[in-house]
Amino acid sequence: MNDTLAGKIALVAGATRSAGRQVAVQLGAQGATVYLTGRSTAAQRSEMDRPETIEETAELVRAAGGTAIPVQVDHLVPEQVERLVQRIDAEQGRLDVLVNAIWGAEKLFSWDKKLWEDDLETGLRILRLAVDTHIITSHYALPLLIKQPGGLVVGMTDGTEEYNRANYRVGFYYDLAKMSVLRMAFAQGKELAPYGATAVALTPGWMRSEIMLEHYGVTEATWRVAVAAQPHFAISESPAYTGRAVAALAADPRVARWNGQSVSSGQLAREYGFTDLDGSRPDCWRYLVEVQDPGKPADVTGYR
Numbered sequence: 001m002n003d004t005l006a007g008k009i010a011l012v013a014g015a016t017r018s019a020g021r022q023v024a025v026q027l028g029a030q031g032a033t034v035y036l037t038g039r040s041t042a043a044q045r046s047e048m049d050r051p052e053t054i055e056e057t058a059e060l061v062r063a064a065g066g067t068a069i070p071v072q073v074d075h076l077v078p079e080q081v082e083r084l085v086q087r088i089d090a091e092q093g094r095l096d097v098l099v100n101a102i103w104g105a106e107k108l109f110s111w112d113k114k115l116w117e118d119d120l121e122t123g124l125r126i127l128r129l130a131v132d133t134h135i136i137t138s139h140y141a142l143p144l145l146i147k148q149p150g151g152l153v154v155g156m157t158d159g160t161e162e163y164n165r166a167n168y169r170v171g172f173y174y175d176l177a178k179m180s181v182l183r184m185a186f187a188q189g190k191e192l193a194p195y196g197a198t199a200v201a202l203t204p205g206w207m208r209s210e211i212m213l214e215h216y217g218v219t220e221a222t223w224r225v226a227v228a229a230q231p232h233f234a235i236s237e238s239p240a241y242t243g244r245a246v247a248a249l250a251a252d253p254r255v256a257r258w259n260g261q262s263v264s265s266g267q268l269a270r271e272y273g274f275t276d277l278d279g280s281r282p283d284c285w286r287y288l289v290e291v292q293d294p295g296k297p298a299d300v301t302g303y304r
Helices: 018-029 054-063 078-092 120-145 161-166 172-195 210-216 223-228 231-235 239-251 265-272 284-292
Strands: 009-013 033-038 067-072 097-100 152-156 198-203 262-264
Touching (some): 009 018, 054 067, 097 120, 120 152, 198 239, 198 265
């Protein structure tokens, strides 16, 4: 741990697992006090029915030397989000970093159905989980964040603005959800700038989330075994890489230069000099454009 973010108060919404979990850990490791939220606790699982809990995330933050305050919140329920922000205000009097990492739709989106073929209620549920949650959280949290200049809002998505503009992502609802987060960062950036605050959209690369590791039957320690079945998996990155990207943004006194923009973990690693857990700097989105999408053989030379 170091004290780069000592005295800073962060809210990581959607910190139960994956990128959100490691964002909380890395912010805590830099000295921030982290409020971390999710629906899954030791006593109650969300509709995803996964074993990860916010209490586990809090323990990881503390093990990294940080201060963690886990709060069970469903970010689709405005009253719960409002109470959360009121609590942060009462206990801390400020909010310096808001990370909207809420997603929770891994089991819902379809890869092979058109809009008119897909189940409408399921599709709208994806949008509720991926878009409405971000809006509700920002609605209540931003008034606290702009109480003092220097605040940062990070919206987690999948794909840079440049990549998603040129590529159809998975299916209609997935594509719309991920593009919406990009546009929200742009819009919030316009509204926050007069208050000295910054909004960015951040995308990981091919991230080794808990679900992704399970899909390939590997662990974080053995992930390279999966490269035999999926050679392009060699470009993958740990969730900690994204967490370090957020921590680097939060510690940058010149973070306003990114306002309204779409950035990636690999891009920020080059800018700030941090690495993934193995000491490499995966640059997934450049790799996708230059190697994987054109159908070239997997070769990560020069990309990590």
